[in-house]
Amino acid sequence: MTTDSASRTVRPGTFTPRRQVSHRPSASEGSVGRIPRTILSTPGNLGSARKYKSKLSIDARARVSHRPTSHLSPVLCTPPKNKSYDASRPKTPTTPRSRSRGAESPYPSDVPSEMDVTQVDPEEVLVDYKTVGAGDISGEIDEALLLQDRGKEDKVMVSIRIRPTTSPAAWEVTKGQPRGIKLFPQYGRSTLSSPPQFNFDEILTGSENKPVYNAVARSHVCAAMDGYNAVVFAYGQTASGKTFTLSGNEEQPGIIPRAMKDVFACIRRTPSREYLLRCSYLEIYNETIQDLLAPPSSTTSHIVEIHGSGSNVWLSPLREEVVTSLKGVREVLERGNANRRTATTNWNERSSRSHSVFRLVIESRERGESMGSAASGRSTPGPPRPPTPGGPRLQALGGRSVQMSALSLIDLAGSEKATSDRERTKEGKYINQSLLTLGTVIGTLADNAAKHKADYVPFRNSKLTRMLQPSLSGNARISVICTINPDTDAVGESTSTLSFAQRIKKVQLSAKKGELMDTEALLQRYRLEIEDLKKKLAEREAGSPAKPGQLSAQEKLEESKAMKDLSARIRQLTKLILTSQTVEEREASRPASPARVDFDMTPYQLQQELLAARREIETKSTQILSLEAALLARPELPPDAPEDSKDRHIAKQAKTIRELEIIVAGYEDHLGEPLRAVREDVEREWEVKLEKEAKLRREKEVWAEELVKQLEKERKMRNKLEEQGRVLAAFVNKFDALGLGSDAPHTPPRSKNTYEVFAERQKTKLGSFASSDDFSSNAVDSPMRLQLSHIKGHPNLLEQMPEEDPWNDLSFEVEVGGKENIRY
Numbered sequence: 054m055t056t057d058s059a060s061r062t063v064r065p066g067t068f069t070p071r072r073q074v075s076h077r078p079s080a081s082e083g084s085v086g087r088i089p090r091t092i093l094s095t096p097g098n099l100g101s102a103r104k105y106k107s108k109l110s111i112d113a114r115a116r117v118s119h120r121p122t123s124h125l126s127p128v129l130c131t132p133p134k135n136k137s138y139d140a141s142r143p144k145t146p147t148t149p150r151s152r153s154r155g156a157e158s159p160y161p162s163d164v165p166s167e168m169d170v171t172q173v174d175p176e177e178v179l180v181d182y183k184t185v186g187a188g189d190i191s192g193e194i195d196e197a198l199l200l201q202d203r204g205k206e207d208k209v210m211v212s213i214r215i216r217p218t219t220s221p222a223a224w225e226v227t228k229g230q231p232r233g234i235k236l237f238p239q240y241g242r243s244t245l246s247s248p249p250q251f252n253f254d255e256i257l258t259g260s261e262n263k264p265v266y267n268a269v270a271r272s273h274v275c276a277a278m279d280g281y282n283a284v285v286f287a288y289g290q291t292a293s294g295k296t297f298t299l300s301g302n303e304e305q306p307g308i309i310p311r312a313m314k315d316v317f318a319c320i321r322r323t324p325s326r327e328y329l330l331r332c333s334y335l336e337i338y339n340e341t342i343q344d345l346l347a348p349p350s351s352t353t354s355h356i357v358e359i360h361g362s363g364s365n366v367w368l369s370p371l372r373e374e375v376v377t378s379l380k381g382v383r384e385v386l387e388r389g390n391a392n393r394r395t396a397t398t399n400w401n402e403r404s405s406r407s408h409s410v411f412r413l414v415i416e417s418r419e420r421g422e423s424m425g426s427a428a429s430g431r432s433t434p435g436p437p438r439p440p441t442p443g444g445p446r447l448q449a450l451g452g453r454s455v456q457m458s459a460l461s462l463i464d465l466a467g468s469e470k471a472t473s474d475r476e477r478t479k480e481g482k483y484i485n486q487s488l489l490t491l492g493t494v495i496g497t498l499a500d501n502a503a504k505h506k507a508d509y510v511p512f513r514n515s516k517l518t519r520m521l522q523p524s525l526s527g528n529a530r531i532s533v534i535c536t537i538n539p540d541t542d543a544v545g546e547s548t549s550t551l552s553f554a555q556r557i558k559k560v561q562l563s564a565k566k567g568e569l570m571d572t573e574a575l576l577q578r579y580r581l582e583i584e585d586l587k588k589k590l591a592e593r594e595a596g597s598p599a600k601p602g603q604l605s606a607q608e609k610l611e612e613s614k615a616m617k618d619l620s621a622r623i624r625q626l627t628k629l630i631l632t633s634q635t636v637e638e639r640e641a642s643r644p645a646s647p648a649r650v651d652f653d654m655t656p657y658q659l660q661q662e663l664l665a666a667r668r669e670i671e672t673k674s675t676q677i678l679s680l681e682a683a684l685l686a687r688p689e690l691p692p693d694a695p696e697d698s699k700d701r702h703i704a705k706q707a708k709t710i711r712e713l714e715i716i717v718a719g720y721e722d723h724l725g726e727p728l729r730a731v732r733e734d735v736e737r738e739w740e741v742k743l744e745k746e747a748k749l750r751r752e753k754e755v756w757a758e759e760l761v762k763q764l765e766k767e768r769k770m771r772n773k774l775e776e777q778g779r780v781l782a783a784f785v786n787k788f789d790a791l792g793l794g795s796d797a798p799h800t801p802p803r804s805k806n807t808y809e810v811f812a813e814r815q816k817t818k819l820g821s822f823a824s825s826d827d828f829s830s831n832a833v834d835s836p837m838r839l840q841l842s843h844i845k846g847h848p849n850l851l852e853q854m855p856e857e858d859p860w861n862d863l864s865f866e867v868e869v870g871g872k873e874n875i876r877y
């Protein structure tokens with residue numbers, strides 16, 4: 054066990070029935086006898102008597118002059134020491150103050166830890182709309198304000214707050230959207246280059262804290278109430294107004310007190326949920342994390358360690374206080390602030406010498422029908438579960454899941470120049486170093502986001518960045534308010550603050566709602582899902598008989614697949630429920646395991662536990678195997694078994710049969726039938742398609758046959774023509790051989806001309822002409838030689854004859870081979 058739990062043993066837990074929370078004295082009230090009344094009666098001392106040495110603007114002065122009690126009034130000179138202030142918030146002496154607070158803390162050393170979260174039953178300290186008193190809320194929340202940055206949820210919201218000044222300002226705010234801030238050219242480093250200009254989500258001026266809260270923090274507070282982690286932090290040069298913005302003072306409450314009011318306002322506006330609120334407050338001083346709420350009497354160290362890595366980081370030992378009212382929160386804040394380290398520096402009368410983190414963990418769940426732990430019933434019997442540092446305390450009951458988120462409000466120490474004081478110089482070195490690391494981390498994250506890289510981010514280089522790792526890595530809505538001093542002698546620091554603001558704007562976020570479920574909640578979710586799925590299945594079933602004709606095969610397939618999916622999911626969920634119930638039954642029937650995990654254990658202890666658990670599992674597995682073998686070897690129930698166990702067995706079997714029947718019926722109804730019908734439809738559709746294709750093919754074959762015939766005809770025709778050509782040539786040669794033509798001077802026509810001879814030959818059936826060789830040898834003297842020479846030079850001339858054959862007019866018939874007459 055850790056020191057934390059050791060300390061728990063000396064602090065008896067005081068449980069108060071939950072319904073009485075609003076009526077019973079709160080932690081602070083309860084200890085009135087021990088805590089000085091002066092402290093309780095000055096709730097607003099969070100930001101009391103803060104001053105800075107530079108002058109305020111005229112309007113700020115005018116405002117404070119109307120309020121003589123305002124803590125902003127004595128700004129024109131170094132403030133006189135304020136006794137009550139000193140008493141409530143001790144300043145750091147020249148060396149860091151001792152952590153044994155008996156002397157310094159306003160709280161006596163025996164302040165009980167009544168609201169320590171480890172000492173109360175969470176079910177007894179829930180807050181809901183009934184328990185929130187009218188004084189706990191800030192009035193109506195403007196819905197429009199909550200919706201303001203909804204569109205920028207994946208980006209860090211970055212705003213600038215310019216502290217009022219009476220000196221000439223080096224910066225001017227540009228008009229329009231996005232809001233810009235520009236350095237007057239005369240204050241730029243070089244007159245040649247244009248002076249820097251920056252654009253941001255908001256640029257705020259003046260001393261009013263309400264508009265600042267509304268603009269930069271309200272939507273983030275509401276996001277935290279909605280289940281998202283949210284971080285608001287102030288960054289800037291020393292004395293630029295970070296603490297004034299975060300904590301403010303009685304006149305001008307800052308972001309923290311306003312946020313707390315809104316938390317309770319939100320609870321009051323949400324009657325359907327109940328909440329468990331717990332807060333912690335720490336500071337990082339000289340790279341050491343100190344618990345600002347640790348009880349002064351505690352002998353244990355106040356040094357808090359960071360455990361875990363990546364997005365799973367937690368702090369331990371860290372005291373968390375349950376708060377049930379605004380008064381309770383205020384008391385916690387006062388106590389923490391009283392322990393914070395501040396000191397007078399050259400620039401700030403009360404400079405924060407550390408980074409402070411106020412964290413509110415919000416757990417909530419739907420309200421049950423009846424209230425109280427007995428009515429709602431714990432899902433796990435026995436004593437409350439061991440505390441989990443940073444983990445859930447509220448249990449998911451009756452299927453109601455628990456939403457868990459954290460709202461972190463961070464006041465960073467301011468960057469500063471060197472000072473003559475050695476102690477301040479050392480602190481300043483640590484402050485500057487951790488701010489530098491924050492800048493590097495932000496720069497790398499921004500670069501990674503812009504260039505889609507995954508470069509190593511040096512979170513571990515400082516406690517601050519390591520602690521902020523889960524949020525900076527993306528799982529939080531972040532709002533940064535950068536405070537600047539507009540004076541001309543702070544241009545360098547302001548420019549560096551604005552560059553940091555510019556870089557952090559590029560960091561990519563993707564906050565997820567934190568939801569926790571226990572077995573019962575999961576089972577309930579499964580049951581609801583099954584109901585829903587069954588309804589859907591029934592609707593589909595009811596709709597499908599009306600549709601079949603209208604659906605295409607594809608649609609039917611999809612419909613069948615959807616039904617199949619639904620049935621599969623129902624089966625899967627039913628199985629999950631049965632498995633979980635069996636596990637739960639077994640859990641309930643056996644004594645609590647001695648190996649139940651205590652989350653306060655050290656990693657070594659956990660490892661040992663793990664080894665022991667593994668060994669036990671092995672032994673149990675062997676036992677199970679042998680038991681199973683024995684079970685198989687004997688009948689389920691001996692014949693002489695008692696009647697009631699027989700009945701139980703029968704009931705169990707009947708239940709299994711019913712389950713199987715449902716599954717089988719579901720399969721048959723929703724899977725078998727539609728599939729068969731679909732298959733038939735598909736087959737029918739394809740048959741028609743096939744027939745069409747076959748017909749088309751037949752038609753094509755006929756066409757192809759026709760084509761072949763046509764070709765054959767053409768080929769024959771061509772052969773015939775060639776044959777005719779040859780016959781004609783032979784005829785002409787013969788004609789010449791008969792001496793009916795010569796190159797000699799024209800002889801008077803003889804008694805028979807060519808046609809007559811031809812006709813005569815035809816008559817005497819001179820069908821067998823001499824071979825072409827014959828007639829070519831005789832062709833020399835042919836009167837048609839001239840024309841033949843043309844033909845010889847162009848063997849294909851006959852083929853190329855124009856369709857309008859001039860020889861047509863000279864047509865005559867000749868008998869070829871005694872078979873048929875050919876017309877020429």
Ligand SMILES: Nc1ncnc2c1ncn2[C@@H]1O[C@H](COP(=O)(O)OP(=O)(O)OP(=O)(O)O)[C@@H](O)[C@H]1O
Nearest residue numbers: 103104105260291292293294295296297404405467
């Ligand atoms: N906007 C403002 N209007 C009026 N007064 C302001 C404003 N901002 C800061 N101040 C005053 O300036 C002084 C210094 O402010 P504050 O302590 O908040 O600075 P800081 O940035 O937290 O400094 P450090 O980093 O040193 O802690 C305080 O007295 C505060 O009241």
